[in-house]
Amino acid sequence: MPSAIGGADTNPQASGWPLLAAAVVLLLGLALSVLGTRALAIDRAERERLHLAQQAATQVRQLELALQLALESLTSVKAFHDAGGALDERQFERFVRSDAAFHEGTVALGWAPRIGEAERPDFEAGLRERSGRPEAIFEATGHGLRRIVARCNDCYAAQYLTALQGGDVTPGLNLPSLPSRAQAIANALASGRVAASKARRSDAWGADGDTVIQVFQPVWPDGVPAPGQQLAGLAFGVFNVSALLRRIFPRAQADTAYVALFDLDAPAVEQRLFTLGAATAADGNGEGAGDFASARENAPEAYVHEFRVADRHWVGLFSPAEGSAWMPWLLPLAALLGGALLTGLLAVYLFAALARGQQVARLGGRLVAQQVAVALEREQRRQAQATASARSAFLQAASHDLRQPLHALGLSLGLLAAQPAVARDGTFTTQLQQSVAALHAMFDALLDLGRLESGHLQPALRNFDVAPLLQRLGEEAALQAGRSGLRLVVRVSPRLSVVSDPLLVERIVRNLLANALRYTAQGWVALRAVRRAGEVEIQVLDSGPGIARAQRERIFEPYVRDAHHADGVGLGLAIVRALAGSLGHRVRVASRPGRGSVFALQLPVAAGAEPDVAAISAAPPGALAGRRLLLVDDEPEVLDACARLLRAWGAEVDTARDVESATRLVDAAAPPVTGHDLLLIDEHLGRASGSAWLLALRARGSASPALLISADATPDLRDAAQACGAPLLRKPLTPLKLRAAISAALRQTAGR
Incomplete structure (x- = not known):
């Protein structure tokens, strides 16, 4: 017994070991649970901070974009002013209300021109006319009273204002009179850019207590600042910042x-x-x-x-935000689960760690996607800027090239008015013809470019003999070649019937001839047309400087001009390729630097009989002697100038400005009286149509040949001209083109 008792006493730790082991395991489990809980808390805090950072960046960007979009209204006001010149109050109000629908936060938009003492009487008269009571430019005293401005050196008085909500600005108020606006306006004038006043709570704009800003954008007469140039005025607006903030920062966000x-x-x-x-x-x-x-x-x-x-x-x-307390419920639950399910907690922690890694990976993927989007946007912006730069360079070049012949014409006409005898000087008249020809070529190029870019060009394919057309173009080019000291050779096979649009073929060949004559300093230029294996090839050859192989594709791009020949707008060959492409024709070029170039247009041969059309040539002065012509045009200046030119060629000319007068002249010239040999009719005759009047004459039995003249070349008009049996001539016309067309019409009549 003692031994037994002694044996029990000799192992006192034996009975406590399981408890100790349990305690150790429990303590270890609790410790690991606490550590795991803390790790989870840190992870959650980090994720919340990451989420907050992303949310903050997104909301700030949203606010910035919303404000930028709202401030775009000022750019719209500026564009409205630049496009419209003098502003109309009703148009301005309609514009502001439609613009505000697309720019959230816009409360009011207005326009304040720069007013000096010289402009003040007209400005105040305009205010009185609109309001019906005495008005003057005034200052706000800050006490609800008005004080008339004694002298306007550089006033910026509100002229038009449209407010969607409230308002404390009335027409005639000198905007810089209040300090809250004066500093912002001063900043805008000093920098030349948009400037804003400090944000303030307003009871005049928007809801009571809303925060608004007033923004001012300087506007120059020509759209861009120039040294010494006065401002046209200020586009100004009031924008409700609180409205944007309420949308971007919802109240529910205050909890987090x-x-x-x-x-x-x-x-x-x-x-x-x-x-x-x-x-x-x-x-x-x-x-x-x-x-x-x-x-x-x-x-x-x-x-x-x-x-x-x-x-x-x-x-x-x-x-x-403070108060997002998660420990009161998470720690007891973590301690309970940690002691009982240590393995489960470790698995949960591992899962949380993996989930965090996936979140980081997703964040990285989004960041990469954003970087790609930013890079793509940057590239698109670069391409847009490159296109805008090219168009700007073209407009500058075209503006310069248009001013040169206009300047020369103005000087020449001034000299002619002072010294009428100079008209007999051949050099003087040649210079006038060159200026007119330069203007004509540039307007043709710009009109062709506009039709091509707008997609309104619709070819009208038909069978026709291309030989007379080429003969006429050769005769037109011969005059320019003679003035440049070049020899022009025209070799065209007779009876070359093709399928194409004659008007567009004429534009292509005329551009090729003009290009060859421009870049050939000496020697010759040739125009040929030959039949080859089911097609007709029109060739323009020259002895000019030639084109390097590396440049043969680039010369067909728009706005490309030779650095050694700065005249022209760089559109001729681009229009040639675009017109040929719209017709389905091929243009090829062959060249040897220093030897010359060949440009060729390939046309399909028409099936069936070829038309027998005589070559068209320009009639010399006096060739219309004995011919009686009827000229119908509603523009007095055009009517007088054209009639004088026709009479100088020997023709007897009757003139009419409307269809009623023209009908009386046609009836008076009917048999037995000798009728008109040719009718020259403008398409736009006030409310009447030249082609419709000609169709009415044809219905009455009139068979007089006619030419329709118009600045338009729409497919409908071309169809109407074809139905009347009258060629369509497009303005502006040179005397040579008009003379050639008249000769062709009279010759075809004689052939019948």
Whole structure:
């Protein structure tokens, strides 16, 4: 017994080992549970901070884009002014209300021209006419009273204002008269860019207590600033910042985050613009100090995002909201589960770690996608800028090239008015013809480019003999070749019937001839047309400088001009290729530098009998002697100039400005009186149509040949001209083209 008792006493730890082991396991499990819980808490906190950072960046970007979009209204006002010249109050109000539908936050838009003493009487007269009572440019005193401005050196008085909500600006108010606007206007005038006033709570614009900003954009007469140029005025607007903030920062966000916005350009006590969320370390008492520096000092770990609104520097402060306590329920549950299910907790922790890795991977994928999107946007912007730069360079070149012949014409006409005898000088008349020809070529190129880019060009394919057309173009080019000291050779096989659009073929060949004559300094230019294996090839050859192989494709691009020949707008060959492409024809080029070039247009041969059409040639002066012509045009200047030209060629000319007068002249010239040999009819005769009148004459039995003349070349008009049996001539016409067309019409009549 003693031994037994002694044996029991000799192993006192035996009975306590399981308890000790259980305690150790329990303590170890609790310790691991606490550690696991803390790791999970850190992970959750990190994920919440990452989410807050992403949310803050997204919301700041949304706010920045929303404000930029709202401020685009000023650009629209500027564009409206640039496009419309003098503004109309009703048009401006309709424009503002339609524009506000696309620009959230827009409360009011207005226009304030720059007014000096010289412009003041007209401006105030306009105000009186609109209001029906005495009006004058005035200043706001800040007490609801008006004070007439004694002298306007550089006033910016409101002329038009459309307010969607409220308003404290009336027409005639000199905007810089209030300090809140004066500084922003001064900044805009000094920088030449958009400037904004500090945000303030307003009871005049929007809902009571809403924060608004007033923004001003300077506008120049020509759209861009120039040294010494006065401003045209200011486009100004009022924008409701609170409306945008309410949409981007919902009230529910106050439960998870604290948000504050500041205007760093405002005085310290007025920097705070917006606060969302309960009091946090970032703000000791909810509203806290009004300046950003104090708020930032109280929250060193808060997220800060800076951005600009017009010329003002804004900043957002973001931090987690206090009170998101998860430990009271998570720690007891973690301790309970940790002691009983240690393995399960380890598995959960592993799962949480893996989930966190996946989240990081997804975040990385989104960042890569955003980088790709940014790179794509940057490339698209670069391409758009390159296109805009090319178009801008073209417009500058075209503007310069149009001014040159206009300048020369103006000087020449001034000399002719002062010294009428100079008209007998051949050199003087040649210079006039060259200026007109240059203007004609450039307008033709610009019109062709517009038709091609708009997609309105619709070829009208038919069978025709191309030989007379080429003969006429050769005769036109012969005059220019003679003035340039070049020899022009025309070799065209007779009876070359093709399938194409004669008007477009004429444009292509004329451009090729003009190009060859422009770039050939000496020697010769040739025009040939030969039949080859089921097609007709029209060739323009020259002895010019030739084209390097590397440049043979580039010369067909728009706006490309030879650096050694700066005349022209660089569209001739681009239009040639585009017109040929629309017809389904091929243009080829062969060249040897220093020896010359060959440009060839290939046309399909028409099936069946070829038309027997005589070659068209220009009639010399006096060739219309004995011919009686009827000229119908509603423009007095055009009618007089054309009649004088026709009479100078020996023709007897009757003129009419409307279809009623023209009908009386046709009836008076009917048999037994000798009728008109040719009718020249403009398409647009006031409310009447030249082609419709000609169709009416044909219905009455008149068979007089006719030419339709119009600045348009639409498919409908071309069909109408064909139905009348009258060729269609497109304005502007040179005397040579008009003379050639008249000769062709009279010759075809004689052939019948």
